[in-house]
Amino acid sequence: MEYDFRKIEQEWQEKWKANKTYKVSNDAAKPKYYVLDMFPYPSGAGLHVGHPLGYIASDIYSRYKRLKGFNVLHPMGYDSFGLPAEQYALETGQHPAVTTENNIATFRSQLDKIGFSYDWDRQVRTSDPNYYKWTQWIFLQIFDSWYNRITSKAARIDELLRIFETEGNINHISPGDKAFQFTADEWEDFDEKRQQEILMDYRLAFSSYGEVNWCEALGTVLANDEVVNGVSERGGYPVEKKKMRQWYLRITDYADRLLEGLDRIDFSDAMKEMQKNWIGKSQGAEMDFAVKDHDQPLRVYTTRPDTIFGVDFMVVAPEHELVSGITSFDQKAAIENYLTYVKSRSERERLAEVKQITGCFTGAYAINPFDGKEIPIWIAEYVLAGYGTGAIMAVPCGDQRDFLFAKHFNIPITNIIGDHFNGEAANATKEAILQNSGFLNGLLMKDAIGVAVNRIEELGIGKRKVNYRMRDAGFSRQRYWGEPFPIVWSDGIAIPLDAAELPLELPHVDKYGPGPNGEGPLANIGDWVNLDLTPNPSTKERGTLPYESEELNSTVTVAGEQGIEPGYFNSSSNEWRNTLSFAKENRKGQTEEESIIWQEIRNRKIDGFKFRRQHPIAGYIPDFVCLEKKLIIEIDGEYHNGEDQKRFDTARQNWLKENGFEMLRFTNEQVNGHLKEVIRDIAEKLNEKKPELKEATVSENEKRQPLAGSGSPLFWRGAGGEVKRETSTMPGYAGSSWYFLRYMDPGNSQTFCDRKASDYWGQVDIYIGGTEHAVGHLLYSRLWTKILFDLGYIGHDEPFKKLVNQGMIQGSSRFVYRVVIKNLMNEVYELKQHPILVSLTYYNNFKNGSLTFKNIQDLINKNSLKTQFGIDRLPNNYNIDIVPKHVNVNIVDGFELNINDFRKDIFNKEFKDAVFILEDGTVSFPEDNSAEINSKYICGSEVEKMSKSKYNTVNPDELVEKYGADTFRMYEMFLGPVEQSKPWDTKGIEGVHRFLRKLWRLFYDDMKGNVWTNDKATDAELKVLHRTIKKIDEDTERFSFNTAVSTFMICVNELADLKCHKKEILEPLLFLLSPYAPHISAELCSLIGTAVSPIGEDATNSVYPVFNPALLVESSKEYPVSINGKVRTNINIALDITQADVEQIILQNDVVQKWLEGKAPKRIIYVKNKMVNVVI
């Protein structure tokens, strides 16, 4: 029985699948461990050998932890929304859902072959409605939240409403418009729309007009991290700034917590550094400078207030609001010129060109508050409107840009740092002693910063200020293949859908092109966008509304029938407009009595209950309503006597009653004469009525209705006017910002993840993935986790405890070198029928000039190529060039090209009749491939990113087929440290395969059959085993899989040398090996009959071999003995020996004697268990 890996691996994989060996339960009996891979985007190209690297590492670790007795969550899924599927749809018309499905099937079959221990029952896909239902739901929770800067925590909009109603916004300045303040009374007087606009400014997911990165070619906006050097990360298309309405996540509010959280998680320094950079926190001060002859001061932001006396000019951004006001008459024309110039330049031009110094003087002067110096104010594009205050104080002796600017425009430079400034370049030191600096003279700069800020604050002209480079995260895309926003727009107000209505599924579209006005494809589907608010038309006529006029001639039906959702209208949006405007009119046309009541009940004057006036409920507009208690108050007028009106009153009262509303009616006389009693009646009613709306709790979060801040659901449900769906979709990072939570409780239809499940699994213990997500995915996941934590849905605020970044496996590209003929205009005449390819040496010689144009001509002539292949039809004057061309690495053996395979290669059809000039100058013609050729065609090589277009991808399927999954897994690990990038080289895989076969032979010999025995192990064999146990355990724990593989090799080599075939030794070895090579381990375990299988089924016991240090104890050691630090000999010395004894033994040694040449040593250093060093 030989090592038939194909059969073994297939059998075991089927067995594991049938037995659901890797099914994980949320059973809290065992300690948990969560090992997560970054889930892949299922691209059409399939896997290459670089993809599984991280998956194998995490699989080894999961299996290892499982053996050690942990309940290990190790799931896999797909990040299946995204641009490429949609681009593909645009080109081919294939629905993204279809291509995505196909791609996933390919991925899955490739993954399955490698023998992963995923619990596939927990699979998630971001594009699955059952998944994105909860992405939408979480979005709604974020929408329903604001950031309380006092408690540094997200809270519900409800709470903010209450604050506004009691104290206005004095304690919670709007993040949108910082200068905007209102009192509680003012808040009550704002109409609904205004209130909603204000609330929108506070929401953590908010919509606003802003400058966005618009990519015309992709037809969408992009987040900052999706734009690289002014072009789109995907596709490299130009990106411009554009003002559009967009959704954002208020990540800036979390800047500090995102920074602080980094201290509590185990990410690499590089990764933390990148996130810190992205957040870009800087400490400094904001201060006002008076502007000469103007009232408004100029506010600047600086991190170096200590340089205040070195300010020689001011620079404000061209877009700064003060520019037009302060520009002097003389400078007006120049400034306008400059502004025109700035506007004409795109973002890309600004980034692309060599830094130019441009700017223009405004003619205005700021006054230095400390010495009264007049400081000219300039504008220049190097100052950005969006950062700080959009204005800086320029200190040319300390800042290089300011220095260059001053030099360029001949602005005199004040030196405040003495010798530290040489007049040639600025010096940004903080170590200099200040000079020419008034009250700061003689202070060290870094000490002066605090002193200066204190003085600035004392004078009331500025204050300490922290600034962040990070901007709020754009959260909408004008694309199709993403989560639709669960939002409808009515009269400019964003109205969230109800949780019960989720998922809002992606509608089908016929074409994927952009919609009108920069909107996404969804905007093209009129039926979907324009909401039909007549889902349940009623036939029951209940009368006309009181305000209905003859001209409108329409009817509104209050839904009162069985089975009909309350609040829906079977009327057009026109009629809704009427309802709203009617309600508004009513507010204006309040009667005297209504005003009296309103003064008594507004602002929660009755026991804290909130009343609204003229607030529509279904088709009915009551005078006052307390939604919380469903209590309506009517002050009767005299219009209730008409026939229609009576029917209407009856119908609506029945409807209101059915829906839990109670009504109190008072007459005008009661209000005028018995106000106290009226109010008392209202208060009593309020207090006796049980609340209808439950407070939200975590487990009942879905029942939470209405969404706070949106007013009555009844109102918004039927909201009239133009009611349209949001047509943007969410960006790629939406679904990936919380998928690690869904794995914990993937099937839950009640909530995104039960709190019990998330409390059990908690943080991801090990997260493995590439560095490319440093600021995107990882930052957003951390943000969502923090928000969900603040809102009480989960119990931890950092998603990933430890992050391991796998390195990139690069491709080792191979090149052939093609001779091309060019005419003098450098136009290429390709030798189409018989292209000539020369071997590497020719190319190198050509590059370094030792092979000339003439040589190649000769070469061509000498081999009669000219006549044979029609090269004589060349232009009269021509040049020869040799150009490299990628060649499929799979047909190159090392560096030697397989010429016949090359001619047959489907990727290179044009070369099927190519002529090769080999290393020694021999020519290989297409016809004579039978002829014996001694020379070779040698390819050039280069290490590059592995990609299809470079023909350097290696498909894991083929390797698994040829060597087996176990060999493949171990070889990927053996390549080098997981974190390190390294080039792929298939050749070495043989060595690993040999190792597994050698292991197999410890159990089974082709000649002798079974060779394993039940004999008792010797000390030497136990020593080998326990050294291995120790090393494997340590290496696996610290993710050093490459050294672990080599340890296995050493162990098997040693056991083979010892001719050890003993079960006592081999069984523990198989357990150690099973995370790395699960199939062969399982097979051999069943061969020798182990008590439990190392693979999962019996993971209730901790079955991992335990290291016994006693077996490795030695009594003596071969000490390396060095003379003056150079090892000269080895001496065996007992371990429990004193320094004096060691010295004696050492000095008697021949080698040491020889080096001492009779002299006495200066010193003998003896480090127990390490070495001995003799100093002469």
Place this chain on the structure above:
RNA sequence: GCCCAUGUGGCGGAAUUGGUAGACGCAGCAGACUCAAAAUCUGCCAUUCGCAAGGGUGUGAAGGUUCGAUUCCUUUCGUGGGCACCA
């Protein structure tokens, strides 16, 4: 320009806390077995001087700390990555 990695044989890499540099594997060379091939096994394999014994040099380069440095410090060069008018 700034920040972060990283640099060891022909190649991938090892040396975990400053203690025998080059483990393990690939490639290569020599040999055994074989009609032959495959498979397997044995030996050699940083470089240099030497028949050998043995010695010199050697972890990008130059300095330093130390009895001892791939490891720590300073300077510098190369490579890879991130950020880039961020005041």
